[in-house]
Amino acid sequence: MQLKIFALTGAAALMLAACTTKEKQTQDGTTNTATGGVVREEAKAETETPPVTPMPAATVIQSQPGPDGSQVDLLSVKVTGDILTVTLRCSSAERYNRETIRVAQVSVIDDATSQRIGVLKDNEGNAMVSNLSRSGSPDNDNMMVDCTSKPGVMWAKFPAPPATSPTVSINLPGVAPFDGIPVQR
Template sequence: MHLKKLTVVALSACFGLSACQKEEAPPAAPPASEAPAPARAESAPQQPVESMPPATATAPGSGSNLIREPVAAQEQPLQAIQTKMGPKESVIHLTSAKVTGQILTVEFVAVPKKRGDGRYEWLNLTLPLKNVSYIDDATAKKVSLLQDDGEAYMASPLNGTGKSIRLDGHSPITATLKFPAPPETSPTISVNFSDIGSFDGVPVSR
């Protein structure tokens, strides 16, 4: 009888241990739950990786544009309507004749002679304005430069007397002359410089 009790107690203890082991088994589940974490960690970097190619693809284009634009600007030729040789081996480009209101503005660029190394020589040129005028091609009327109240000619860059244009420098120099505007029925004019010559049939823009 005593042995039966011991046997029952022993079996109960075994069942108790097995029951405890079964109850403690669930804590082993966390390693399985941690398994998906690497998959999320791998998917997270995919978004920045996919966004990188557009940035790197546009960078070379923008960089090359920044390098090429100044070169292209330097290679653009001067947009001249007519060109003539000027004093001291300079070149005179007439670039525009435009009417604004009742005033005609004629613009030209004086380019100094170039040296063998590609640099410009120093240009020191004075152009008297007394005989500068234009001819209205439609009416054959001669028109002289405008003058202000002090009788200085309306031109730029003037010298100190206000009677001549002074072109002084070692790079192309832009100068302007202002005349009374021709009528709208006159599409072209001929601009006369006493020291350069005549630019004939210059179109007038409005």
């Protein structure tokens, strides 16, 4: 019986000896740890990632007074393929200032030909504008925008004027016109 206990104690001691830890410094400064024949390498601390750079503030092409004391800023007039996208921002000092803009009255004028271009419609007949509010008739559809203390962004898509038209004018009901705006292509 004593022989069995001695044998078990000896086996346990050998197992513990096999599990001892040996550390060794490598040339690159990391530490290798050997445990029972398994080598583990400590990971280097990663260098800090640079902070996220915020996007630059939108450049305003032109500003016009809007309804109810609001201000409407034209942010971009850009052609992609055959589509002209107009992006605007509405802001107001009023706490609760939400604007409803009748889509049928939103247009772009091709300055080279004096042609009025209306808002594009998708395959289902929906006007391609931000925050579309449908009504019984497409003539009464509205684009909604929240112009409270946090500026609201709105956009509308139009068929692109020909490349020979370098500028357009943009008309929104209740907002002074944006005239002679260069088209970005």
